Amino acid sequence: MTLDALLSALGPQVVQPGHAADRSYLTDWALREAVAPLAVLRPSSTREVAQALEICLAHEVPVVPQGGRTGMVGGAAPLADGVVICLDRMDATPEIDVAARTARVQAGVTLSALQRAAQAQGLMFPVDLGARNACQIGGMISTNVRGMRAFRDGAMRENVLGIEAVLPDGLVLNAMNGTFKNNMGYDLKQLFIGAEGTLGVVTGAVLQLRPVSPARVTALLRVRDLTDAQSVLEVLQSRLRGLSICEVMWPDYYHFACGFRGFDPLPVNGCADGLTLLIEAEGVEETPMRVALQAALELLFDKEWITDGAISQTSRQTEEFWALREAHEGIPQAFASVASFNVSLPVEGGDAAISGLIAALGEAFPPLRCLWFGHLGDMKLQLGVVNVSGSPIGAEDVIRIKDIVLSGVQEAGGSLVVEQGGETVDYVPRRIRSEAEHALNRSLRRVFDPKGIMNPGRLF
Ligand SMILES: Cc1cc2nc3c(=O)[nH]c(=O)nc-3n(C[C@H](O)[C@H](O)[C@H](O)COP(=O)(O)OP(=O)(O)OC[C@H]3O[C@@H](n4cnc5c(N)ncnc54)[C@H](O)[C@@H]3O)c2cc1C
Missing domain, CATH: 3.30.465.10 (Uridine Diphospho-n-acetylenolpyruvylglucosamine Reductase; domain 3)
Incomplete structure (x- = not known):
């Protein structure tokens, strides 16, 4: 009935029955199991979005808005009893x-x-x-x-x-x-x-x-731990005015990235297998930036806050450095399953929290490996927990993994977004937020959406 109403209002150009829709709308970046919704809608105007929502509300059908389906926690994954509204046709030139x-x-x-x-x-x-x-x-x-x-x-x-x-x-x-x-x-x-x-x-x-800044310099640096990484960031921020990127990769992620890309521009040279930083500064002229970066790195070597480093000399080398940081696009293909977490940690205690989580997960599930990487500047990190044995992580283990990660992040005073939907959806915000904050969030959601049709089971 909903499908008929949508089809008669919006036509077949906008409305496709879920079972006939292109498979790309039914799954996402993490290659979660494809789910066919009642329909996939691809409106081309705000008016069509409004018409679609009015019909869905009248039929009390859940609606999942979809963008490019690259979200790492499955918020855009279709619901079998719902309708997907994908915005990909609303892409006029900016x-x-x-x-x-x-x-x-x-x-x-x-x-x-x-x-x-x-x-x-x-x-x-x-x-x-x-x-x-x-x-x-x-x-x-x-x-x-x-x-x-x-x-x-x-x-x-x-x-x-x-x-x-x-x-x-x-x-x-x-x-x-x-x-x-x-x-x-x-x-x-x-x-x-x-x-x-x-x-x-x-x-x-x-x-x-x-x-736009016309010039940039890029480098890969090796540091012992997160404390040294933060010191490096402080020095670079004060000495390189155009510092715009400071990304961090933990060893397991770095080794995965090198294997996936097939090169390693900063091999481990006998010293401890520390963290790798990708840094970049942007500005008007390249030469003064290079000089300033070189001077800053000499200071950092002297202080022993970096143990190794390479400044990119060519645009190809810059691409290679970046390719390592962006190698996480290969994680879903490389491992049978991955549990993804967006984790924010405080600077103070972040290192201990990460080491604690790596140890706790490694002990509880020996074939699991933790791929940590992300933005050092604001400690917004990505954690991919992958099974290196080649078999998928079972549903019960996923719940236990979430519990371990949540406890570690909570103890450190951080926050996280986990896989959307399922049994942990309410439990995570309840543990991270105060009861009052949680209740106000719920009330606010009801003001906008009293019937609860918008992306139910997601967020909280
Ligand atoms: C290779 C890669 C790198 C990434 N790097 C980063 C990073 O550096 N930092 C970072 O923070 N995140 C990063 N992410 C995750 C990031 O959150 C998503 O890539 C992006 O924000 C989601 O956009 P999307 O259009 O794909 O949304 P989707 O995945 O389609 O949807 C994400 C959520 O938004 C909702 N939504 C989508 N469109 C609309 C709309 N028009 N109206 C209302 N709701 C909507 C969906 O329902 C869902 O809940 C990365 C992901 C990948 C795959």
Whole structure:
């Protein structure tokens, strides 16, 4: 009945029965088991999104908004009794306002399409991540992506000026404000940032752009531990004004990345197998940046805060350094199963928390390995727990793994996002947040979505 109503309102160009839809809409980056929903909708306008939501609400059918399906915790995975609304046809060329340094985009525009449009005008969007060719602005907003420059330029939350979203009853919320300050009431757009599609469907945004830096220098550095890594970051931040990237890879991740890519630009040279940092500075002229970086590295060697390092000499070498950091795209193919966690840890105690988790998981499940990597500047890390024995991790073990990770992160005073849905969905936020915070979140969700049709079972 829902399918008939959707088809008669929106037509077959927008509505495909789930069983007939392209398989790519039924699974995601992590290659989770494909699930056929009632229908996959691919609207081409905000009006069509509104029509679709009105029908879904009338039939009380769950709705899963979908972007590029690169989210690592399965928030866009279809529900068998629900409808997927994928924004991939809402991808008109971004409108760049050079004077205001802003971009007006539809939610289905990919990050790389936005980057190209901005670059053509001498501008750039500062939030960047390895999934750039697939992830969409709507998905990036809904997951509040931090990206690699967040410690300098902020996450999505700091770079979204305005939003257009459709609420579950079809009401279009137009908050496409291009100004930096707007205190006319609550800043509603902020609620949609990081909401994982639980409050409505984001259909457009106004984003802040910055001038492009024409020159960059890139290096790979080896440090003993996280404490030394933080000291290195401090020195580089004070000596390299254009420092924009500081990524960290733990040994198991680094070795996986080298094996996956087939090269190792910074082999372990007899000393302890420490952490590897990818750093990059951006600026107007390359030569002074190289000189400043070289001087900073000499100081860091003298202080024994780095044990090895290589400054890229060619664009090919720069690509290789980056390819290691972005090798995590190969994790789902390389291992029979992976449990993914987005972990934020405090600087103080972060090292001990990570070593503790590696030890605890290794002891509880000997064939498991922890692939840790992420953004050093704000300690927003990714953990892939993989089974090196080649067999999938069983459902019960996944729950135990989540429990161990959650306890470790909680003890360290951090926070995390785990696989969306299933039995742990409510349990994780309950343990991380205070009861009052959790209750207020629930009440707020009901204000937007009293019937609970938006991405049920996700977030909390
Ligand atoms: C190779 C790779 C690198 C990554 N690097 C980083 C990184 O550096 N930093 C970081 O923070 N994250 C990173 N991620 C994860 C990141 O969260 C996602 O890549 C991205 O934000 C999700 O965008 P998407 O369009 O693929 O959204 P999807 O995966 O399709 O959806 C993600 C969530 O948003 C919701 N959603 C999607 N579109 C909309 C919409 N229009 N309206 C409302 N809700 C919507 C979905 O329901 C789901 O809950 C990486 C992922 C990959 C695969």
